[in-house]
Amino acid sequence: MSTIQPGDHRAYMQLALSLAQKSPPKPTNYRVGAVLVDLSSDKILATGYTLELPGNTHAEQCCLIKLAEQHGVPEERLSEVLPSKLALYTTVEPCSKRLSGNLPCVERVLRLAGTIRTVYVGIMEPETFVTENTGRKSLQDAGIPVVHVEGLEADILEVATAGHIKS
Ligand code: HJL
Ligand code: ZN
Numbered sequence: 001m002s003t004i005q006p007g008d009h010r011a012y013m014q015l016a017l018s019l020a021q022k023s024p025p026k027p028t029n030y031r032v033g034a035v036l037v038d039l040s041s042d043k044i045l046a047t048g049y050t051l052e053l054p055g056n057t058h059a060e061q062c063c064l065i066k067l068a069e070q071h072g073v074p075e076e077r078l079s080e081v082l083p084s085k086l087a088l089y090t091t092v093e094p095c096s097k098r099l100s101g102n103l104p105c106v107e108r109v110l111r112l113a114g115t116i117r118t119v120y121v122g123i124m125e126p127e128t129f130v131t132e133n134t135g136r137k138s139l140q141d142a143g144i145p146v147v148h149v150e151g152l153e154a155d156i157l158e159v160a161t162a163g164h165i166k167s
Contacts, residue, residue, distance in 0.1 A: 019049040078115075
């Protein structure tokens, strides 16, 4: 994990993809992987994948819950304890709506606006569950650039949808 060179976005995305592969297939979500990097030290602060933690957890959410636990604060107070320059890599763009009604990951990232400086995504969310993901726009409106890391789309989509019932 420590062999990734600073700024090697594709390598971080590849790591996120390998995390997504650990997620148990499920027909009603995507299998996603996420990596949170401290840009000051180039250290990986947290990794996560869909359903890694108990409950109906998303990849990005797992990163944040793990960090909150490490720091002994609730997730909504993470901005008080984290380094101030982070990048989030996620194989699928952060969700803006969840059919389960849980708090979308975009809202969780927006709580860290000013801390999470850039969000790198491997693919945009397909329209299977939610017809229009507004996450990208909300993040950009809040001053957080969303950057598409190209080249892994087919693999990311295949892993994300492995548990889906194909018609
Ligand atoms: C992202 C994830 C994950 C999704 N997206 N970025 N990370 N599973 O870990 C988005 C999809 C939701 C459905 C169902 N998936 O997962 O829109 O049951 O999975 O809350 O809307 O919602 P729940
Ligand atoms: Zn989510």
